[in-house]
Amino acid sequence: MSEVLGTTLPEDWTASRLKRVTSLLNRGSAPDYVDDGPVRAISQAANQPGGLDWARTRFHNAIGEPRKLKGYLVPEDILINSTGTGTLGRIGFFQGAPEGIPCMADTHVTVARAIPSEVAPRFLYYWLSSIPFQEYIYAALVVGATNQIELNRDRLGDAPVPLPSAEEQRRISGFLDAEVALIDDVVSARLTQLAILDRRLSAIRDALVEEYAERFSLVPLRRFTARIEQGASPQCDNSPAGADEWAVLKLSSVKRGVFAAEENKRLPELGNIAHQNEVKPGDFLVTRANTPDLVGDVAVVRETPARRLLPDLIYRVLLDPTLDADYVAEVALSNRIRTLVKADARGSSQSMVKLRGEDIKNWPIPVACMTAQEQLVATMSDAARSTEQLKSTIRRQIDLLIDRRRALITAAVTGQIDVTTARGVRVP
DSSP: OOEETTEEOOTTOEEEEGGGSEEEEEEOBOOOEESSOSEEEEOTTTEETTEEOGGGOEEEOOOSOGGGSTTBOOTTOEEEEOBSTTTTTOEEEOOOOTTOOOEEEBTTEEEEEEOTTTSOHHHHHHHHHSHHHHHHIIIIIEESSGGGOEEOHHHHHTOEEEEOOHHHHHHHHHHHHHHHHHHHHHHHHHHHHHHHHHHHHHHHHHHHHHHHHHHSOEEEGGGGEEEEEEOOOOOOOSSOOOTTSOEEEOGGGEETBEEOTTSEEEOSOOTTOOGGGBOOTTOEEEESEEOTTTTTOEEEOOSOOSSEEOOTTEEEEEEOTTSOHHHHHHHHTSHHHHHHHHHHOEEEETTEEEOOHHHHHTOEEEOOOHHHHHHHHHHHHHHHHHHHHHHHHHHHHHHHHHHHHHHHHHHHHTTSSOTTSOTTOOOO
């Protein structure tokens, strides 16, 4: 009777080491990224829980025969994210690129190629995705500290693998393929519902802003802008700051109308950075540079810890008191302004474009009285609150489905359930 990671296996199962059941267990190559090339590079970002996200892959400027590349992928290769907190340990299964382009893993992804006579690739994929193995990764296979953690290749090679008979591996894989697909379909439907709720909220905002545009005069924001300030981005630590430490905000602190003070980088020394760069409650912030979809994003600062500084990629727009910052934010989030932002954004790279302060000053704002401004903000606040309640319920459902998925995989690959009779069974 074998035991793997604290779980007793069925009597007729054996166990081996990962390095003994794989013909390849190594990381990929460092890509030379280009806009278009002969090979797709699969990164950790592309290796998502729901499968490979091809929109997040990029092209590698490969020279010569792609098959000779370190990390060249063949169908049924297993991908293991190998660096960084939050991504490390994520497991993917390569079945070929949609358009048939050769693919490789980058240096942050480990490729595990099963020896079919030793272990079925799908069974190995599910074992590496199981709860005990995922826990084992962080307990025994990780080296480094904070966001610099990575998988140790030698320890990974020595990781245990349960081995039922080849026939049982096929049964388990087939069972999980069917059951996991059903769960994933429901999760996908719930994610679609979340997207629909977001679109519904945006539609409510767009309708309100258009109504105000018809009722009130449209005036360029410059008429109500005292000045636009831009911060600085000195050398910072990768880790966030404590409440009593100085920090520079990250671009991700301003996103879709929400300000997140915790998105920052610790500043070891204040140095020559001016105190006036400190962000305060009530500030109206606009991202100066970002991806095409996020440049010109806005948020109003609520409560924030002291000592959070404006970076050079985020503007602070000082508004006239006759304009409520929350009102301007709602208008700026509407399709009317987003269309202008996309037209005005400049840059040679699609991964980073910039917006000028003059572009912001040209935003047409319906000049409503303060009461009407507050009414629009209140309406959007109520709509956002009810939307968030619905989204919270859906997210809880998704979490339960994901937990069910993990538990089912774990029970199957460790022999805790008989997959020939297990459909619909309650798992441990």
